[in-house]
Amino acid sequence: MKEKTALCLFAAVSFVIPAIFIVILVHVIYQTIPAATGLGMLLFDTSGVWRPLGQTPSFSILPVISATMYVAFLAVAIAAPIGGMAAIFLNYYAGRRLTKLVLAFVDLLAGVPSVIYGFIGLVVVVRNLERIFNMSAGESILAAALVLSVMLLPYIISTYSESIEKAKNKYDTASRALGVSAEYSVLKVIIPITKRGAAAAVISAFGRASSETIAVMMVIGNAPIFPRLLGRGQTISGLTALEIGSAEIGSVHASAIYAANLMLMLTLSVILLITYFLRRKLLSEYDKI
Amino acid sequence: MIKYRNTLLKLTAWLCGGLVVTATFFIFGYILYHGALNITWNFVSDRPRGVPIGAEGGVFPAITGTVYLGALSGLMAGLVGSITAIFLVFYCRNRYVKGIIKASIYFLSGMSSILFGLVGYTILLHMLGMPRSLLAAGITVAVMILPFITIRIIKLFEEDSTELLHASLCLGVSKTYILRKIILPSYYINILTSITLGVAYGIGAAAPVMLTGAVLNAPTPQSVTQPFMSLSYHLFILVSEGISLTNAYASAFLLMAILLVLNAACRGLEYFKKKGD
Numbered sequence: 001m002k003e004k005t006a007l008c009l010f011a012a013v014s015f016v017i018p019a020i021f022i023v024i025l026v027h028v029i030y031q032t033i034p035a036a037t038g039l040g041m042l043l044f045d046t047s048g049v050w051r052p053l054g055q056t057p058s059f060s061i062l063p064v065i066s067a068t069m070y071v072a073f074l075a076v077a078i079a080a081p082i083g084g085m086a087a088i089f090l091n092y093y094a095g096r097r098l099t100k101l102v103l104a105f106v107d108l109l110a111g112v113p114s115v116i117y118g119f120i121g122l123v124v125v126v127r128n129l130e131r132i133f134n135m136s137a138g139e140s141i142l143a144a145a146l147v148l149s150v151m152l153l154p155y156i157i158s159t160y161s162e163s164i165e166k167a168k169n170k171y172d173t174a175s176r177a178l179g180v181s182a183e184y185s186v187l188k189v190i191i192p193i194t195k196r197g198a199a200a201a202v203i204s205a206f207g208r209a210s211s212e213t214i215a216v217m218m219v220i221g222n223a224p225i226f227p228r229l230l231g232r233g234q235t236i237s238g239l240t241a242l243e244i245g246s247a248e249i250g251s252v253h254a255s256a257i258y259a260a261n262l263m264l265m266l267t268l269s270v271i272l273l274i275t276y277f278l279r280r281k282l283l284s285e286y287d288k289i
Numbered sequence: 290m291i292k293y294r295n296t297l298l299k300l301t302a303w304l305c306g307g308l309v310v311t312a313t314f315f316i317f318g319y320i321l322y323h324g325a326l327n328i329t330w331n332f333v334s335d336r337p338r339g340v341p342i343g344a345e346g347g348v349f350p351a352i353t354g355t356v357y358l359g360a361l362s363g364l365m366a367g368l369v370g371s372i373t374a375i376f377l378v379f380y381c382r383n384r385y386v387k388g389i390i391k392a393s394i395y396f397l398s399g400m401s402s403i404l405f406g407l408v409g410y411t412i413l414l415h416m417l418g419m420p421r422s423l424l425a426a427g428i429t430v431a432v433m434i435l436p437f438i439t440i441r442i443i444k445l446f447e448e449d450s451t452e453l454l455h456a457s458l459c460l461g462v463s464k465t466y467i468l469r470k471i472i473l474p475s476y477y478i479n480i481l482t483s484i485t486l487g488v489a490y491g492i493g494a495a496a497p498v499m500l501t502g503a504v505l506n507a508p509t510p511q512s513v514t515q516p517f518m519s520l521s522y523h524l525f526i527l528v529s530e531g532i533s534l535t536n537a538y539a540s541a542f543l544l545m546a547i548l549l550v551l552n553a554a555c556r557g558l559e560y561f562k563k564k565g566d
Contacts, residue, residue: 002465010380017435021393085301086305086306089305111552112316117316120320184295187294213403240403245500264401
């Protein structure tokens with residue numbers, strides 16, 4: 001009897017998470033309806049004007065979507081090679097003690113909140129960009145991408161390092177027995193067989209990059225225009241954080257913001273699905289090892 | 290040719306490794322150095338003052354507000370998260386139910402933090418009519434850290450507790466009894482550290498609380514229906530409005546110190562527990 005009650009209670013609580021998931025999904029889709037019916041394809045108007053409060057309001061979410069993708073892509077493009085090579089460094093060149101120390105710090109780095117990254121980005125990266133490029137304001141797409149890339153490093157290093165470790169455990173003895181150099185075994189063995197793991201790390205890093213809010217918002221300049229490398233921009237998350245408070249819920253303005261978030265959710269879901277299947281394939285591959 | 294290629298690889302690896310090590314130490318060093326220069330006892334114990342507010346004075350209500358927020362969201366997310374994990378690992382036999390719950394956890398874990406803020410803001414504040422408050426922010430942060438905590442606890446249970454369960458079941462002991470007397474006592478430290486790490490992640494995030502309950506200036510909340518100050522949101526405002534660089538350094542130092550202590554405590558506890566086993 002007691003067993004039954006506990007089971008029912010536990011089962012009920014366990015459905016809180018699926019319920020939250022469904023509520024969020026339905027809510028976001030429902031809130032997007034006013035914009036979808038009122039604006040339709042004007043949401044993706046290529047003029048790229050976001051002017052919610054003007055005489056003739058215009059709600060193109062194309063600029064924020066492209067800025068989000070641009071910044072995320074740039075950040076991954078910077079962080080992936082550096083993080084990947086750093087993971088190789090830790091597994092092949094650094095001593096065991098240094099590796100342990102660095103990985104511990106990198107782990108801690110992953111716990112640093114994004115507002116602190118944004119703060120350091122503003123006082124260090126933005127100021128230096130102003131100096132180097134002679135800009136009047138250093139808040140730009142490039143600044144956001146640089147800050148984001150540093151935030152992605154711990155994630156890329158720890159996931160890719162794990163893949164390398166597994167591969168190394170399997171093939172290192174054989175490589176050593178054949179007498180090839182460490183470089184040869186990295187280039188011809190480790191990198192080829194960890195390519196799926198690397199792909200999973202890069203794709204989910206892209207997901208993280210495109211959903212970051214605070215740090216990006218602090219250094220990107222927040223202007224909803226099409227992104228240029230040294231120009232200002234605004235991401236979907238930044239737009240949401242800055243404008244939803246002043247938009248009336250249910251209005252076309254708020255609804256357009258929801259539409260942008262729905263796009264982000266869709267992108268993130270696709271990324272989650274891809275990484276899920278990549279990881280599953282990886283696991284079955286490691287089982288074979 | 291091969292020699293050049295090898296040297297090049299070696300060089301890049303060392304360079305990237307060095308870059309990462311430098312960046313890591315720079316981030317910690319920068320905040321700790323500037324924070325130590327700018328922090329005073331008055332800053333820790335006083336409320337925000339000056340014009341604009343926050344330019345002078347301290348952050349005491351932000352410290353208490355952050356602690357309350359962490360406790361509230363940790364309590365809610367910890368309870369739901371650990372029960373869900375127990376159900377999934379020890380009780381659930383239906384493949385589809387398991388799949389649905391796991392898929393929702395996975396999906397929620399990949400969403401952006403501002404999405405939780407946005408949905409929390411509209412549903413809790415506008416549809417349910419809650420005030421901007423500790424409660425609304427607590428619920429929002431709890432939802433955000435829920436997948437994080439649940440995933441960690443599931444991993445914990447899946448690693449090696451099923452063996453214990455099977456041995457006990459063979460002896461004819463009931464499942465609830467095993468859970469209460471064997472599984473939970475031997476795992477409660479790891480469950481607590483999982484929840485604490487989730488809380489550390491939650492109180493560092495400014496995005497979900499900026500719309501739902503954090504304000505620029507408020508006393509220590511007396512009840513969950515009052516607005517509150519959060520250190521991360523306070524730091525965000527100090528920096529983005531350019532109110533005070535000195536106080537921003539000190540706030541960043543405090544926030545980092547709290548999170549580092551929480552992280553170090555959790556990792557230390559887990560480490561000693563592993564050794565004890």
